[in-house]
Amino acid sequence: MSNFHINLLRKMRGKKKKFQNVMRLNIGDAQSLGQSPITFLRQVLTLVACPNLMTDKRFPDDVKLRAKNILDKCPGGSAGSYSDACGMEVIRRQIAKYIEKRDNVSSHWRNCMMGQG
Numbered sequence: 001m002s003n004f005h006i007n008l009l010r011k012m013r014g015k016k017k018k019f020q021n022v023m024r025l026n027i028g029d030a031q032s033l034g035q036s037p038i039t040f041l042r043q044v045l046t047l048v049a050c051p052n053l054m055t056d057k058r059f060p061d062d063v064k065l066r067a068k069n070i071l072d073k074c075p076g077g078s079a080g081s082y083s084d085a086c087g088m089e090v091i092r093r094q095i096a097k098y099i100e101k102r103d104n105v106s107s108h109w110r111n112c113m114m115g116q117g
Helices: 002-014 039-049 063-074 088-103
Strands: none
Touching: 039 063, 063 088
């Protein structure tokens, strides 16, 4: 839990409130609320950032395949190269497919845009 949240809870302690419970919701750091890290995503990001680890047996084959697919679509085969302002095409295509499957609606990758948050 962040210092901000700790201080806020201390200030509220012992004071009359219009509510009974405090729900700790943290958009930026789910682990601070007890969510386990999403291993698959972290492993894919690791291999995309450091492709020389592709032969490391600690990484499952599905992780290696996903990372290779991303790197194959990167200019120069490197995630360190510049991408479109809207995000990497390969990821935007995956997002569109996910939206179609999840929501059962048509989705086009050109309409999917990624940002830093």
